């Protein structure tokens with residue numbers, strides 16, 4: 001699948017909580033927004049603390065709020081809606097009930 005990597009089964013993702021998985025040295029968060037699946041590096045750009053799963057970030061609709069200082073991210077774009085940060089998003093494919101991800105690499109890294 002073009003360097004996409006299987007990361008989690010669709011049935012393991014809890015609505016409005018998300019789940020985290022290791023991918024190489026990174027922790028990836030996978031969340032469900034309705035029928036849409038999004039994945040991103042599980043690090044808040046503000047002070048680099050984890051966002052979802054056992055860390056307690058709140059997902060409401062399309063948005064995730066960091067439990068530390070309240071920066072809120074649009075999970076479709078990765079952009080912070082109340083500050084200037086942006087999550088590192090991954091490409092996502094769903095096939096046969098499995099979620100696959102691929103890092104989006106550009107000249108600045110990913």
Ligand code: FES
Pocket residue numbers: 044045046047048049066067068069070071
């Ligand atoms: S560490 Fe996330 S808002 Fe400060």
